[in-house]
Amino acid sequence: MSYVYDPDNIFARILRxxxxxxxxxxxxxxxxxxxxxxxxxxxVLVVPKGAYVNFDHFAAEAPAEEIADFHRACAEVCRxxxxxxxxxxxxxxxxxxxxAHGLQEVPHYHLHILGGRVLGPLLAR
Numbered sequence: 001m002s003y004v005y006d007p008d009n010i011f012a013r014i015l016r017x018x019x020x021x022x023x024x025x026x027x028x029x030x031x032x033x034x035x036x037x038x039x040x041x042x043x044v045l046v047v048p049k050g051a052y053v054n055f056d057h058f059a060a061e062a063p064a065e066e067i068a069d070f071h072r073a074c075a076e077v078c079r080x081x082x083x084x085x086x087x088x089x090x091x092x093x094x095x096x097x098x099x100a101h102g103l104q105e106v107p108h109y110h111l112h113i114l115g116g117r118v119l120g121p122l123l124a125r
Contacts, residue, residue, distance in 0.1 A: 003053040003061075011047050011108035024080055029066045030073035032113075041116025042081050042092070046074050052109040054098035074111060083115035093119050 006012070013019045014031070021033035024044050035043040048070050052058040059067070074094070078084035083092040092115035097104040 003057045005051040005053055006107050007051065009106050009108045011045075011106055011110060012051070015047065015049055024077055025073055027069050027073050029069040032073055032077045035112070039112075040114040040119060042083055042114060044077050044081060044113045046070065046077060046111045046113060048109055053107050054102075054104060054109050055096045056098065058109045070111075074113065077113055078115075081113075081115070083113075089115065091115060093122075 010019065014021050014033070021031075023031065023033050025032040029049050030046060031049060032044050032046045035045050048058060048062065048066060050058075050062055050066055052062060058070075062070075075084070078089070078092060079087045083089035085091050092113055095112040095114065096102075096110070
C-alpha cells in the first residue's frame with residue numbers, strides 16, 4: 001500500500017512545537033493532548049510521533065515499540081483523566097476516523113478518547 005503523508009498537517013505542526021497544545025501525556029513515541037473543540041467533558045487526542053496517515057498505515061508500518069508505546073499511552077491517559085473503569089471511572093469511547101468515508105479531518109493517525117458522560121449510540125441509523 002502507498003500512503004501520502006502531509007508533513008504540514010496540524011498534528012505534525014503540534015508535534016514540532018509550532019502550535020501549542022494542552023498536553024495530557026508525552027512519551028518517547030506518543031503525544032496526548034486535550035481537543036480544542038471537545039465533544040464530551042473528556043476529549044483527548046492521542047497521536048503517534050511517527051508520520052502515519054491513519055490506523056491501518058500505523059498498524060502495518062510502525063515498529064512494535066511505537067505500537068506498544070502508543071497503546072500503553074492510551075491506557076495511561078484513561079487513568080490520568082479518570083475515565084477507565086479499572087481505575088474507578090465510568091467508561092469511555094475511542095474513535096479513529098480514516099479516509100473520506102470515515103470523515104477523517106487531519107491526515108495524521110490519531111485516536112480520540114472521549115468520556116465523562118453517557119455518549120449515546122455509536123452511529124445514527
